Amino acid sequence: MTTLPPVPSGLRGAVDLSSLVNRPPAPAPGAPAAGSPGAPTPPDGGAPAASVAVPALVLDATDETFTQFLELSNTVPVIVDLWAEWCGPCKQLSPVLDKLVAEYGGRFVLAKVDVDANPQLTQAFQAQSIPAVAAVIGGRPVQLFVGALPEAQVRDVFEQVLELAAQNGVTGTAVVDGAPAGAGETPEPEPEPLPPHHQDAYDAIDRGDYDAAIAAYTTAIAQDPRDQLAVAGLAQVSLISRLQGASLADVRAEAAAAPTDVDAQLAVADLDVSGGHVDDAFDRVLTVFPSLDQEGKDAARKRLLEYFEIVGLDDPRVAAARRRLTMLLY
Known part of the structure; x- marks a missing residue:
């Protein structure tokens, strides 16, 4: 895989996964297909993919705490949502990200970054416009897109992130409080309807x-x-x-x-x-x-x-x- 096609996911920016595609794929044979929910055990009966305990699938990230998300990204891809309270499109996109992360049942963790309160992360992710969405896979940042995309397009981006993560051996699952991720969680509120x-x-x-x-x-x-x-x-x-x-x-x-x-x-x-x-x-x-x-x-x-x-x-x-x-x- 090289880069995502410029349309239709090129709204308000480009999806660029090229920074990681040349890394060698995971050496373990029979790795599970990216995006397949649930079964992390390879078909050949080898060791199951790793899991990692998290307090929630959607977490706030700060300049001071982001190191833990870098470590987490060695097991499961971390989606980074850069937003601000005053940003109208952010309020359209964030519920979509929350919903999809919950649906994927621990294949992602979502880190929310308030750009006003976290200038170092804002600069690190080169967020010149918001909402901006990036990923961290194996400790390395990947720019995804800028702007409020429809749910179907965000889902397409998530699928390709999973594919890239699998190529780099990041095939684990996040679990909440020792239970399968998503179990017993309160559903996210539905986003406000659009005009x-x-x-x-x-x-x-x-x-x-x-x-x-x-x-x-x-x-x-x-x-x-x-x-x-x-x-x-x-x-x-x-x-x-x-x-x-x-x-x-x-x-x-x-x-x-x-x-x-x-x-x-x-x-x-x-x-x-x-x-x-x-x-x-x-x-x-x-x-x-x-x-x-x-x-x-x-x-x-x-x-x-x-x-x-x-x-x-x-x-x-x-x-x-x-x-x-x-x-x-x-």
């Missing part, structure tokens, strides 16, 4: 109907132009829609052959944003901007504004690109 048009958009994304998701977000914005979540959602799903069926090699070849063609350059910038290469995308569009006619400049400016929403308006890379765009405009 109707937002829910319609999420449902459409889950079934791969990006045109319907675009229509739902557009309706939400028409009803409330100040709905920033809808504005960001529209930018994200529009990017996903444009990337459907795109060939990386063809897109880059066309852009190299036509360095001043705005459509060709924006297509490469789409790929860069979806892959997490935000600075490259901004630089590409801003570099070609002065050579464009007015129609091309309008298209480039509109696309940059979409990228700003996708990356997050509080991201310092957005601030730098916005200043550069302003200088080019005036």
Whole structure:
């Protein structure tokens, strides 16, 4: 396995597992398949996978206590949720993470990090926008995604984390107070329902109907132009829609052959944003901007504004690109 595909899990950032894929796989033969709940015993009857006792499957992590999570990650993958009390999308995503960690019955432990109270961890995980989700496998961090993804997409990421963990010999199970993980736990409260048009958009994304998701977000914005979540959602799903069926090699070849063609350059910038290469995308569009006619400049400016929403308006890379765009405009 190399990296997760840029769509649809590339919303608000890229899923990048490349930092661990070159490590040698676990030497033990007959390791259990990643994601198979319950049975940690290899098919050949060898020793069962390790288990580790934890006070709960969902735990708060701090700058001072994170060492214990690094040790824990040698047995079971640790999902890290970087959040803040003031962050609206965090409140959408956190219940999804809680629910899935409980469903996997001890195959993961979830560590919640309040970025305001834990600056060292925030810096260590390079969390420039939140919510941000990472994993720790065998003591090594793996960047996953940024932003509030639908449950189905988060589940896909979890499955691939389990696959990567198995490749690195991390196949254990967490147990709560000596009992099978999840036994007797109080169910997490259901997340607050989304506004109707937002829910319609999420449902459409889950079934791969990006045109319907675009229509739902557009309706939400028409009803409330100040709905920033809808504005960001529209930018994200529009990017996903444009990337459907795109060939990386063809897109880059066309852009190299036509360095001043705005459509060709924006297509490469789409790929860069979806892959997490935000600075490259901004630089590409801003570099070609002065050579464009007015129609091309309008298209480039509109696309940059979409990228700003996708990356997050509080991201310092957005601030730098916005200043550069302003200088080019005036």
